[in-house]
Amino acid sequence: MDTLQAIILAIVEGLTEFLPISSTAHMGFAANLMGMEETEFLKMFQVSIQFGAILAVVAAYWKKFFDFSNLKFYYKLAFAVIPALLLGFLFDDKIEAVLGNQIAISTMLVLGGIVLLFVDNWFKNPTVHDEKELSVKKAVIIGFWQCLAMMPGTSRSAASIIGGMSQKLTQKAAAEFSFFLAVPTMAAVTVYSVFVKTWGKTTPNPMKGYQMIMADQQHILLFLLGNIIAFIVALIAIKSFISLLNKYGFRPWGWYRIIVGIALLVYFSYYK
Template sequence: MDLIQAIIIAIVEGLTEYLPVSSTAHMGFAASLLNMEESEFLKMFQVSIQFGAILSIVVLYWKKFFDFTNLSFYLKLIFAVLPALVLGYLFDDKIEAVLGNQIAISSVLVLGGIVLLFVDNWFKNPTVSDEKEITVKKAVIIGFWQCLAMMPGTSRSAASIIGGMTQGLSRKAAAEFSFFLAVPTMLAVTVYSIFVKTWGKGTPTEMKGYEMILQDQTHINLFIVGNIVAFIVALIAVKTFINLLTKYGFKFWGWYRIIIGIGLLIYFTYFK
């Protein structure tokens, strides 16, 4: 991976991480178009640059994250993130096995798009418009919905937003809580991928994520630049998405997923 490739992957991550379109599918497609070799470092890089995207949410909603008088906010996030932490740890190997199956990921992209076409019609009368109205019970249920995104191609954002809407949240409230929940979820995934997970297990080159990053100055530079780019792009993408979602709903994203998913299926079936 060279610097230009790393920047492109980071731009894709920043653009798609908080949209209901699956950042995993888009990064996989981008890497394929760039003829990037599927390596353990590439896999780890795609996960670790989520840290930059995490920081964008903390910066955009800093008043919420640093309001230490609102302890219920932190409590809700703690309980909501637990399902993903437990199930993610238990199924980590199976999730990683699917990451290289672009046909499966593209198929899920299409199926998720079909679901998004009907979401606005299913949840027409929201009763919750602010995070303070979300109970711990609702937060935990949203956390379980988020676990659907363990299947690459589903989209963590889509799963948790739909989960929020099943609990009576408005589109905007569901999207914002999805962003809030992303911070502890993705932080845990990033820390796990860098400091705990052994990449290339069972091979002569197995090592921890931080060992790969510190392997040489090039990897260090790629890691730093990737996170900075993902942070800047995510700042723009989040605000744009909130405005579009509030105004137009999910149909656009549904058609987008279907079109892109079918395109990817054709590409990976006949041209790759």
């Protein structure tokens, strides 16, 4: 991976992490188009730069995250993230195995897009307009919805937002809680990927994520650059998405997923 490739992947991550279109699918496709070899470092890099994107949420909503008088906010996130932590740990190897299956990921893009075409009609008359009105029970239910995104191509953002709307949250409140929930979820994923997970178990030289990063100065540079760019781009995307969601709903994102998913299916089926 060279510097330009890392920058492009970070831009893609920042743009798509909080949109209901699957950052995993878009980064995988971008890497494929650039002819990048699917190395263990590349896979770890794609996961770890999500840390930069989630820091953008903390920056955008810093008053919420540093309001220590509102302890219920932290309780809700703590309980809501438990399902993803448990299931993610149990099915980590199976999830990683699917990451290289572009046909499966492209199919999920299409199927998820079809769902998004109808979401606006399924959940009408919301009653929860703010995170403060959300109960811990409903937060946990949204946390289980988030687990649907363990199938690459589904979109963590889409799954958790739909989960929020199923619990009577408005589109805006559901999107914002999805952002909040991403922070502990993706922070845990990053810590696990960089410090706990052993990459390349079947190779002659398995390594922890931080060992790959520290292996040479180029890897350190790419890791830092990737997170910084993902942070900047995600900060812009977060605010833009809320505005677009309020104005147009989910249907444009659904059609986007269907069109891109079909294009990817054709590409990976006949040209790769």
